[in-house]
Amino acid sequence: MYDQVETFLNEQRSSHLDILQDLLRIPSVSADSAFAGSVREAANFVRQQLAEAGMEAAIHETPGHPIVTGEWRKAGADAPTVLVYGHYDVQPPDPIDLWTTPPFEPTIRDGKIYARGATDDKGQMLTHILSAAAWLKTVGRLPVNVIFVIEGEEEVGSNNLDNFLAAHKKDYACDVAVVSDTSMYAPGIPAITYGLRGILACEVTVKGPNRDLHSGVFGGSVKNPLLALSEMLGKLQDDNGRIQIPGFYDGVTALTADERDRFAALPFDEGEFQRDLGVKALFGEEGYSTTERRWARPTCDVNGMYGGYTGEGPKTIVPSSATAKITCRLVPHQDAKALTESLKDFLQDNLPQGCEMEFRTYHGADAHVFDTSGPFFQSASEAIKHAFGKEPVFIREGGSIPVVATFSEIFGVETLLLGWGLNSDNLHSPDEHFSLDNFYGGIQASARLWQELGQGGK
Numbered sequence: 001m002y003d004q005v006e007t008f009l010n011e012q013r014s015s016h017l018d019i020l021q022d023l024l025r026i027p028s029v030s031a032d033s034a035f036a037g038s039v040r041e042a043a044n045f046v047r048q049q050l051a052e053a054g055m056e057a058a059i060h061e062t063p064g065h066p067i068v069t070g071e072w073r074k075a076g077a078d079a080p081t082v083l084v085y086g087h088y089d090v091q092p093p094d095p096i097d098l099w100t101t102p103p104f105e106p107t108i109r110d111g112k113i114y115a116r117g118a119t120d121d122k123g124q125m126l127t128h129i130l131s132a133a134a135w136l137k138t139v140g141r142l143p144v145n146v147i148f149v150i151e152g153e154e155e156v157g158s159n160n161l162d163n164f165l166a167a168h169k170k171d172y173a174c175d176v177a178v179v180s181d182t183s184m185y186a187p188g189i190p191a192i193t194y195g196l197r198g199i200l201a202c203e204v205t206v207k208g209p210n211r212d213l214h215s216g217v218f219g220g221s222v223k224n225p226l227l228a229l230s231e232m233l234g235k236l237q238d239d240n241g242r243i244q245i246p247g248f249y250d251g252v253t254a255l256t257a258d259e260r261d262r263f264a265a266l267p268f269d270e271g272e273f274q275r276d277l278g279v280k281a282l283f284g285e286e287g288y289s290t291t292e293r294r295w296a297r298p299t300c301d302v303n304g305m306y307g308g309y310t311g312e313g314p315k316t317i318v319p320s321s322a323t324a325k326i327t328c329r330l331v332p333h334q335d336a337k338a339l340t341e342s343l344k345d346f347l348q349d350n351l352p353q354g355c356e357m358e359f360r361t362y363h364g365a366d367a368h369v370f371d372t373s374g375p376f377f378q379s380a381s382e383a384i385k386h387a388f389g390k391e392p393v394f395i396r397e398g399g400s401i402p403v404v405a406t407f408s409e410i411f412g413v414e415t416l417l418l419g420w421g422l423n424s425d426n427l428h429s430p431d432e433h434f435s436l437d438n439f440y441g442g443i444q445a446s447a448r449l450w451q452e453l454g455q456g457g458k
């Protein structure tokens with residue numbers, strides 16, 4: 001039976017590529033309200049694909065962007081129920097000038113498809129819809145029950161998804177979750193990701209004088225908000241890369257010797273990594289390898305800061321305010337909510353006299369690390385080996401997918417993070433792309449996964 005599916009997949013390559021291109025043409029940028037209509041258009045497109053695959057498909061309104069679901073539950077009570085998650089929203093395409101071809105005009109060069117969302121997450125997400133469609137169109141059934149939940153707010157923190165899932169706790173009860181929104185370890189080295197970092201995101205504004213002032217007439221008589229903010233931010237980290245927010249490392253799970261060994265055993269060329277990033281030296285928390293720093297240690301970053309005059313040429317002012325966007329990456333057992341408060345208090349405590357501070361929280365999600373010894377991870381491993389010709393390595397990654405912690409809290413299930421992308425796919429950057437081999441390989445691995453999970457049972 002599986003052979004039929006595989007034959008069908010090979011025949012459908014060009015139609016699958018057409019579907020991917022059609023979805024990539026829709027500029028579903030969730031962060032920018034100017035794109036709200038396109039976000040909805042992408043939701044409708046996904047709903048249509050789920051329906052055409054043979055699932056019961058629906059759009060669910062939220063206070064933000066809609067959630068799309070698709071269900072097929074005729075595999076029987078003994079077959080596992082799999083919740084497949086993905087996101088149809090994308091990051092803003094900026095800076096647009098740096099794209100070789102326009103971000104929403106998908107273009108194929110060198111076996112890769114270039115467009116915003118190609119790898120994150122439209123291309124990866126579609127692999128599961130297309131593989132399910134292949135089973136339903138050829139065999140007429142799937143070896144597992146499936147519930148697809150495809151959201152439109154992942155790139156802005158998934159703020160409405162937890163409520164939606166909590167409200168459907170009974171309807172979407174499942175045995176395992178599947179997500180393709182991560183990366184392979186390297187080209188030709190497929191991976192299963194068993195841990196992700198959490199995140200907290202916020203913004204701080206330091207306010208000084210009630211208007212921009214002439215820096216000759218008034219400079220020296222009031223605290224400069226940009227300097228005040230710089231001083232505050234400068235205290236976030238010491239020279240050894242340790243974050244100085246009180247309590248930041250409380251409860252952080254230490255890496256075990258075994259895990260450190262497994263990280264160290266993965267092929268990694270530090271010099272090449274450094275050259276690729278174009279820096280003269282790497283920097284991070286003392287006592288940890290680059291891989292450990294990226295996957296398993298918490299961080300604090302300033303994502304952007306502004307204030308005063310940023311246009312061309314000089315301007316002699318003391319600005320009236322300064323703003324910074326801050327994110328922390330979190331590891332188990334840090335609490336995103338509690339640490340957001342600690343960060344706010346830390347900034348407030350370090351606010352220079354004469355200034356005022358405003359603090360805004362954007363989103364937060366806890367980290368999650370899975371136990372990989374169960375049968376579902378084995379099934380995923382078999383499926384990947386079948387499609388990519390290589391056994392996957394087990395890795396952790398530093399990025400965040402907020403819902404992964406929620407799946408474990410609400411449904412008590414593990415999530416199989418099966419990335420078909422590459423870290424070199426320029427996700428969130430200009431010239432984002434997705435290798436077509438990995439797109440087709442992902443569809444095949446997904447099709448095989450339903451078979452393996454069905455055979456493995458609950």
Ligand code: BES
Pocket residue numbers: 120121154155156157158181182183199363365397398399400401402427
């Ligand atoms: N797909 C990424 C997360 C990711 C990328 C995980 C690569 C592992 C490897 C996801 O779309 C993403 O960008 N998430 C955001 C979090 C969100 C709350 C804004 C992130 O990690 O910045």
Ligand code: MN
Pocket residue numbers: 087120121154181
């Ligand atoms: Mn993503």
Ligand code: MN
Pocket residue numbers: 091120155427428
């Ligand atoms: Mn992303």
